Amino acid sequence: MNDLKRLLHYLGPYRKDMILGALLVFAETLFELIIPILMADIIDVGVANHDIPFILQKGIQMGICAILSLLTGLLYARYAARASYGFGSRIREAQYEKLQHYSFANLDHFETSSLVTRMTTDVTVLQNAINGGFRPMARGPVMLILGVGLSFWMNAKLAIVFLVCTPILALTLFFIVRKVSPMYHRLQKAMDRLNDVVQEGLTAIRAVKAFVRGDYEEEKFKSVNDDLMQTSQRTFHFAVLNLPAFQFTMYAAAVLIMWFGGNMILQSQLQVGDLTGFLSYVLQVMNALMMISSVFLLLTRSLASAKRIVEVLDEEPTLSSPKESLSQVPDGSVRFEHVSFRYSKDAQEDALSDISLTIPSGQTVGILGGTGSAKTTLVQLIPRLYDATEGSVLVGGNDVRKYDVEALRDAVGIVLQKNVLFSGTVRENLLWGNESADDETLWEACRAACADEFLKRMPKGLDTDLGQGGVNVSGGQKQRLCIARTLLKHPKILIFDDSTSAVDTATEGRIRASLAQMKDMTKIIIAQRVTSVMDTDQIIILDDGKIHAIGTHHDLLDHDPIYQEIYASQMKGGDPHGAEQCKTS
Numbered sequence: 327m328n329d330l331k332r333l334l335h336y337l338g339p340y341r342k343d344m345i346l347g348a349l350l351v352f353a354e355t356l357f358e359l360i361i362p363i364l365m366a367d368i369i370d371v372g373v374a375n376h377d378i379p380f381i382l383q384k385g386i387q388m389g390i391c392a393i394l395s396l397l398t399g400l401l402y403a404r405y406a407a408r409a410s411y412g413f414g415s416r417i418r419e420a421q422y423e424k425l426q427h428y429s430f431a432n433l434d435h436f437e438t439s440s441l442v443t444r445m446t447t448d449v450t451v452l453q454n455a456i457n458g459g460f461r462p463m464a465r466g467p468v469m470l471i472l473g474v475g476l477s478f479w480m481n482a483k484l485a486i487v488f489l490v491c492t493p494i495l496a497l498t499l500f501f502i503v504r505k506v507s508p509m510y511h512r513l514q515k516a517m518d519r520l521n522d523v524v525q526e527g528l529t530a531i532r533a534v535k536a537f538v539r540g541d542y543e544e545e546k547f548k549s550v551n552d553d554l555m556q557t558s559q560r561t562f563h564f565a566v567l568n569l570p571a572f573q574f575t576m577y578a579a580a581v582l583i584m585w586f587g588g589n590m591i592l593q594s595q596l597q598v599g600d601l602t603g604f605l606s607y608v609l610q611v612m613n614a615l616m617m618i619s620s621v622f623l624l625l626t627r628s629l630a631s632a633k634r635i636v637e638v639l640d641e642e643p644t645l646s647s648p649k650e651s652l653s654q655v656p657d658g659s660v661r662f663e664h665v666s667f668r669y670s671k672d673a674q675e676d677a678l679s680d681i682s683l684t685i686p687s688g689q690t691v692g693i694l695g696g697t698g699s700a701k702t703t704l705v706q707l708i709p710r711l712y713d714a715t716e717g718s719v720l721v722g723g724n725d726v727r728k729y730d731v732e733a734l735r736d737a738v739g740i741v742l743q744k745n746v747l748f749s750g751t752v753r754e755n756l757l758w759g760n761e762s763a764d765d766e767t768l769w770e771a772c773r774a775a776c777a778d779e780f781l782k783r784m785p786k787g788l789d790t791d792l793g794q795g796g797v798n799v800s801g802g803q804k805q806r807l808c809i810a811r812t813l814l815k816h817p818k819i820l821i822f823d824d825s826t827s828a829v830d831t832a833t834e835g836r837i838r839a840s841l842a843q844m845k846d847m848t849k850i851i852i853a854q855r856v857t858s859v860m861d862t863d864q865i866i867i868l869d870d871g872k873i874h875a876i877g878t879h880h881d882l883l884d885h886d887p888i889y890q891e892i893y894a895s896q897m898k899g900g901d902p903h904g905a906e907q908c909k910t911s
């Protein structure tokens with residue numbers, strides 16, 4: 327409940343709409359409640375005395391009440407729509423803004439698909455609860471109190487008969503809410519799983535086709551889809567019990583009232599019109615109760631969604647800038663002092679243990695190591711994509727935790743292993759690196775990254791539209807565009823995480839030659855090929871999260887048997903990428 331209360335503050339700007347909406351619903355309810363009184367008058371006075379003008383007069387009054395009730399209802403719908411959709415939009419904005427401040431460690435806590443569901447389906451559930459629930463919530467209690475009051479005013483004995491029936495309803499509602507509440511949690515989780523499978527299946531659809539795994543993926547989809555269907559069916563099977571329970575009670579109450587009321591008419595204690603009017607109130611009160619119970623069900627579902635939304639909003643950022651942060655990185659030097667790192671508290675072992683190394687500003691360093699030896703993990707600590715669990719990482723002589731995070735990341739350009747381009751033109755993608763770059767600067771960066779030749783062959787050049795995620799460019803072209811984008815940042819430290827794996831060796835050589843011109847930049851190059859790093863100032867060999875050796879190509883070739891083995895195997899043409907050979911133990 328607290329989660330929902332917290333989210334209601336996003337309704338703040340729509341307070342006026344909600345108040346106006348509530349007043350309109352109140353007015354609508356009053357107009358509806360006047361109708362049975364007029365109806366009773368028509369039967370008891372107009373029909374009994376054959377008084378046509380009286381019947382007409384009351385009929386017109388009934389018509390006016392009905393029209394006013396319709397108009398207030400329509401006007402209410404406008405305010406409710408504005409408040410509920412505005413509320414949903416503000417929550418989505420808050421979630422999206424929060425996500426922008428998530429560190430990699432925060433992102434590791436949630437599946438991407440779960441975040442998507444939390445930002446879409448869960449918000450829609452809350453939005454619908456406001457849109458669909460506000461009217462019955464405002465109308466139900468008014469109708470209930472006035473309806474019961476007026477029915478007592480009409481005939482107290484009959485009102486007691488009617489009230490005796492209501493505990494059945496309360497019990498049914500209690501049973502349904504208790505049963506359904508945990509089911510809604512399961513339902514949202516089943517929705518997460520479905521989104522997960524759909525997202526993964528669509529992202530990897532080319533691989534699925536290439537491996538002819540369509541049947542397997544279909545089976546996987548069918549299983550989560552069936553699970554969602556069954557969970558939904560079970561949940562709504564209970565939720566809809568609400569309606570028959572109400573109908574049963576309503577008819578039972580109507581029969582009892584007709585029986586008692588009929589007897590009272592026979593004993594001249596009641597008039598036919600009063601009985602008809604009374605029955606209208608019974609229907610209205612029942613309706614009010616039905617509305618209140620539907621609000622309870624909406625609320626139960628909303629609580630599950632509110633909890634999931636608040637989890638996203640309350641996720642404690644694992645990285646933040648200190649209050650008095652450094653806004654300038656003085657130089658591109660990097661030092662690791664006894665650094666250990668573990669991805670999560672639950673992880674079995676450290677990904678990096680006791681790493682100490684020094685990279686002077688302007689040096690070029692190569693990192694070699696087998697798959698999973700923690701090369702990527704190591705470099706991710708430099709721009710604080712993660713924070714070291716133990717020890718310190720220093721950039722420009724200062725602990726990275728002392729910098730303003732944005733200033734630090736501005737000084738570090740990292741070309742990720744998994745390249746990401748966005749839909750849009752080449753120019754739009756490149757400008758990510760430097761928003762104010764002119765065409766000449768863009769082409770210069772493309773030249774350094776060897777991306778100029780293929781771009782010039784494209785009829786639209788920099789204005790070439792990249793399909794979703796750059797599907798219409800090759801892997802190597804994509805890598806070169808990502809390099810150009812990072813070079814445009816003019817970072818003090820440039821990190822290549824296996825960023826030239828998809829380009830041919832001649833092109834890679836040309837990229838290395840242009841990087842060599844950028845003397846003031848510290849360059850850290852993770853590679854699988856010895857040739858990619860042999861002319862660097864020092865090579866770090868990682869093994870299983872530890873430093874196995876550090877030295878120049880010649881030092882290592884002279885003294886390190888593992889490096890000698892990697893070199894020999896790659897130079898002989900064994901495995902040109904040498905990934906497995908780099909595994910040193």
Ligand SMILES: Nc1ncnc2c1ncn2[C@@H]1O[C@H](COP(=O)(O)OP(=O)(O)OP(=O)(O)O)[C@@H](O)[C@H]1O
Pocket residue numbers: 434669677695696697698699700701702703704743
């Ligand atoms: N987000 C993560 N959460 C938990 N463990 C992770 C995460 N990313 C990597 N790891 C684990 O940390 C270890 C080091 O991974 P890392 O990606 O740094 O290796 P790598 O040397 O860069 O591998 P490769 O050459 O295959 O890219 C691996 O055991 C990996 O499973």
